[in-house]
Amino acid sequence: MNTPSELTFTxxxxxxxxxxxxxxxxxxxxxxxxxxxxxxxxxxxFGLPLLGIVHRFRHGPAAYNTIMKPFNEYPTGFSCWVGKDLYFGISKPKDIEILLNRCLTKGKLYKILHECFNDSLVVAPVGAWKERRKAFNKAFRPTTIKSFFGKFVKGAHDIVSNLNKKHGGESFDVLQEIWPITCEIAWTTLAGVDPNLLDGPDQFMSDVIRYQQIIHQRFWNPLYHSNFFWRRSALGREAEDLHKRTYDFIQKIVENSKEHDSGDVTENYFVNLLIRMRDEKKLSHEEMLREMPFMFTAANETTALTTSAVLLVLGMYPNIQENVFEELDTIFEKSDKDITLGEVNKMDYLKRVIKETMRLLPAVPFILRTLDQDVQIDSRFYPRGSEIIISMPHVHQNAEVWPDPLKFDPDRFLPEASKNRPRCAFMPFSYGVRNCIGLQYAMVSMLIMLSTILRSYKVTSSIYKRIEDIDFQHYVVAKPKKGYYISMEKRIK
Incomplete structure (x- = not known):
């Protein structure tokens, strides 16, 4: 007799x-x-209800060009849904300038980097970012970078020593020769640590590469965007193990780093700044450690990638390579003379070559920001709570700004050619107050490495013959799928 009432209650x-x-x-x-x-x-x-364009992710990395295709289809901008999040694709330099100046909060997708970088400078909330950026600027101001000059030069000679074993027509991936040295340069310049005193630098590099591969897989599986599912997956657990090993290595760097006497410019080594901030209670010990992985990785990997890309491109275009050599031959009276800052400042053509390489082959493929305020630009309204995505290749290859955009032409960066160009038509180091803190560090180190290499060797590209031939694999950074394979021939002095 109780069944009806129980059913009614249910x-x-x-x-x-x-x-x-x-x-x-x-x-x-x-x-x-x-x-x-x-x-x-x-x-x-087109987007599916509730899912948006998530269904396109099912094809994995092969879907990258499909997902980025709207930048070609809607060159003035578009909207799309990725699950519950609204994204606006932005391509117009004027719009980019306004949005990057007003909206400083990093995009939600950067949360997939959280295990490695936590709330470090690259992804920190705006309030914490402002305080830390102001303090960290000391590690990258001109006087500090000038003090690194000898370390940059030593690193450049170490690269040439490695390359001495490679010349003679043998094809090899030049990134594998450059990256270990840029790692050593980063440890000596940012921490004042002798790499020979560190145990495990090779393991650190291997862990960085593996972590990027894991993050790559996480990006292409929307289910893994959720921390709940990610932390319970085999890849998530592997990422956590890599994270722990990385922090163990970073702790060794801290232990080997020593404070320098007050007044010495090296007191502004990045690690020393962090140690002082910790001692002054501006950072906890854990927060101090969190800042290091990204800064060390950014300082060495993107520099190595761009340097390798320049050599790859010069191997495709021997006439431009000879123009670089002629400039260097004019600057240096003796072929075996070490580089000085004054000589670096004279490398105008090589600087333009580096910029043109970064335009066509940007190491960082996109910028993501969360709109923390409503933004009106002309007749278009971008609401607070939405996301913006900026595709660097599409901005850098906009035919309205860059005529014949795939042509490699360093003279695009002559002063007279650049003066009327929109500010955000070229931004390999991002733009605005939240741009890359290491812009000058990267440029000076690349000029020293490249000029040292190119005074000793002629370079030929082994696989790619044109920019259009290069197919990229997009991890946290962008790399050619077939690597940076070149061959080298010793220059006759």
Whole structure:
């Protein structure tokens, strides 16, 4: 006799739960109504209900060009949904300049880097970022970089010593010869640590490469964007192990780093700044350690990638390579003379070659920001809470700004050719106050390495013959799928 009443109670409970779910959905979507409204104001690719364009991710890395295709289809901008998040693809330099100046919060997708970089400078909330950036600037100001000069020169000679074993027509991936040395340069310049005193630098590099591969897989599996599922996956557990090993290595660097006497420019080594901030209670010990992996990785990997890319490109275009050599031959009276700062400042053509390489082969493929305020640009409105994505190759190869965009032409960066160009038409180090802190560090170190190499060797590209031939694999950074394979011939002195 109790069955009807029990069924009635169960039914009522189900209806209550259903109504609560419906109420939640209504309230949730009502709060986001402006996102839906303004998304419809933009053209964009087809998206599934609730999923948006997530279904395109099912093809993995092969879908990269498909996902980025809207930048070609809608050159003035588009909107799309990735799950519950609204993204605006931005290509116009004027819009990019406004958005990057006003919105400093890093995009939500950067959370997939959290295990490695936590809340370090690259992904820190705006408040913490402002305080730390101001303090860290001391490690990258001109006087500090000038003090690194001897270390840059030594690293350049170490690279040439490695390359001496490679000349004679043998094809090899030059990144594998340059990257270990840029790692050593980073440890000596940012921490004042002798790499020979460190145990495990090779393991550190291997861990960085493996971590990038894991993050690559995480990016292409939307289920893994959720920390709940990620931390319970085999890849997530492997990433955690890599994270622990990285911090053990970073701790060794701290232990080997020593404070320098006050007044010595080396007191502003990056690690020494962190140690002082920790001692002054501006950072905890854990926060201090969190800052190091990204800064060391950014200082050595992107520099190695760009240096390798320049050599690859010069191997494709021997006439430009000879122009570089002629400039260097004019600057240096003696072929075996070490480089000085004054000579670096005279390398105008080589600087333009580096910039043109970064335009066509940017190491960082995109920029992501979260809009923490409403932004109106002309007739377009970007609502707070949405995300913006900026594709560097599409910005750098915009035919309206860069005529014949795939042509490699260093003279694009002559002063007279650059003066009327929009500021955000070229931004390999990002743009605005939250740009890359190591811009000058990277440029000076690359000029020293490249000039030292190119005074000793002629370079030929082994696989690629044109820029158009290069197919990229996009990890945290972008790399040619077939590597940076070149061959080298010793220059006759």
């Amino acid at each position: 039914s009522v409970l189900k209806w209550i739960l259903l109504l609560m779910v419906l109420l939640f959905i209504i309230v949730y979507n009502w709060k986001r109504r402006w996102l839906y409204y303004y998304a419809l104001k933009f053209p964009g690719p």
